[in-house]
Amino acid sequence: MQRRCPLGFLGLAACRAAPGERSGTFGPAVDSTRAAPIRAEAEVLENRCEGGVNHRLRLRAAEWPGFAPGQFVMLSPGALGAAPRSDPLLPRPMAVYAEGPEPGSLEVRYKRVGRGTALLAAASPGERIRLLGPLGSGFVAPPSGVPVLVVAGGTGIASVYALVRSLGGSNSVRVLLGAQSVSDLVGLDDFSALGVDVRVATEDGSSGAHGLVTQLLEEALAQTPAAHVYTCGPTPMMRRCAELAQERGATCIASLENRMACGFGVCLGCAAPLSSGGMALVCCDGPVFDAARIDWEGLA
Ligand SMILES: Cc1cc2nc3c(=O)[nH]c(=O)nc-3n(C[C@H](O)[C@H](O)[C@H](O)COP(=O)(O)OP(=O)(O)OC[C@H]3O[C@@H](n4cnc5c(N)ncnc54)[C@H](O)[C@@H]3O)c2cc1C
Numbered sequence: 388m389q390r391r392c393p394l395g396f397l398g399l400a401a402c403r404a405a406p407g408e409r410s411g412t413f414g415p416a417v418d419s420t421r422a423a424p425i426r427a428e429a430e431v432l433e434n435r436c437e438g439g440v441n442h443r444l445r446l447r448a449a450e451w452p453g454f455a456p457g458q459f460v461m462l463s464p465g466a467l468g469a470a471p472r473s474d475p476l477l478p479r480p481m482a483v484y485a486e487g488p489e490p491g492s493l494e495v496r497y498k499r500v501g502r503g504t505a506l507l508a509a510a511s512p513g514e515r516i517r518l519l520g521p522l523g524s525g526f527v528a529p530p531s532g533v534p535v536l537v538v539a540g541g542t543g544i545a546s547v548y549a550l551v552r553s554l555g556g557s558n559s560v561r562v563l564l565g566a567q568s569v570s571d572l573v574g575l576d577d578f579s580a581l582g583v584d585v586r587v588a589t590e591d592g593s594s595g596a597h598g599l600v601t602q603l604l605e606e607a608l609a610q611t612p613a614a615h616v617y618t619c620g621p622t623p624m625m626r627r628c629a630e631l632a633q634e635r636g637a638t639c640i641a642s643l644e645n646r647m648a649c650g651f652g653v654c655l656g657c658a659a660p661l662s663s664g665g666m667a668l669v670c671c672d673g674p675v676f677d678a679a680r681i682d683w684e685g686l687a
């Protein structure tokens with residue numbers, strides 16, 4: 388069986404591999420109903436610091452086709468011309484946070500952690516940023532009536548906002564956000580505005596429960612063991628979520644944040660080990676996976 392490359396025109400080996408060739412088991416097939424990705428020089432509409440290293444970026448690309456919660460874009464590290472194209476060479480993956488209010492616009496929330504995101508933070512309205520996307524698989528909606536627990540930390544918080552926003556009234560939703568400190572939390576007001584139950588844990592105790600967000604998950608699963616858990620964030624956090632869910636017999640869906648170079652299945656740099664053996668490419672087999680399929684020991 389030939390797999391479809393998310394960028395159909397590429398037709399390159401990684402995306403053409405038959406299941407047996409790479410791993411024997413793969414993530415969800417690319418949904419043919421999903422919008423095809425675009426390459427664009429997107430206009431920066433807004434790029435503002437929201438305190439500390441947290442930034443909110445709004446871009447517009449006339450051809451932007453929309454996105455499914457959980458999908459991401461590859462953004463050039465900074466505005467066109469702001470740095471030599473070879474330094475840094477590679478685009479950076481960023482979850483699509485939300486559609487913007489203007490036609491063809493989208494929002495990204497990012498943390499300034501290195502050279503690429505520092506260049507991104509320096510981009511001004513009117514400048515242009517290369518964009519490729521939307522890419523990857525989105526989250527699959529939970530079965531109606533099943534309680535949903537969303538656990539996110541660090542940059543992963545940006546990946547789950549659109550999911551929470553998309554959930555209808557047929558599921559009770561509790562969002563558990565974790566951070567080192569209150570200044571690392573992003574989007575708290577946005578989540579609260581959705582009217583869902585939001586709980587916070589910080590490692591320094593500056594907001595919410597003092598400790599790890601996975602402790603909140605443990606308590607929540609003790610009350611609702613049949614919950615559907617969605618998680619995105621640091622690997623140790625997602626790994627613990629997967630363990631807790633497995634202990635309780637709950638479903639756990641994880642959106643991996645492996646480092647990526649191409650974003651569409653060509654460089655093989657984002658490969659994640661599977662519990663059944665073999666590898667999956669996070670960019671095009673994921674980034675969303677059933678957590679039970681991931682070899683968390685091997686990923687760490
Ligand atoms: C599918 C996906 C979606 C993402 N969505 C978002 C998002 O919405 N908002 C956001 O702020 N970030 C997101 N990230 C992470 C983001 O891509 C990285 O933080 C970014 O590439 C760092 O680039 P840099 O040049 O500034 O840092 P670099 O100079 O490349 O690295 C700086 C530091 O960050 C660490 N780092 C870099 N990339 C990652 C990563 N993927 N995982 C863990 N540590 C990393 C490095 O090890 C290093 O310590 C996402 C990553 C993936 C794979």
Ligand code: FES
Pocket residue numbers: 401646647648649650651652653654655656657658668669670671
């Ligand atoms: S194969 Fe290049 S980032 Fe996944």
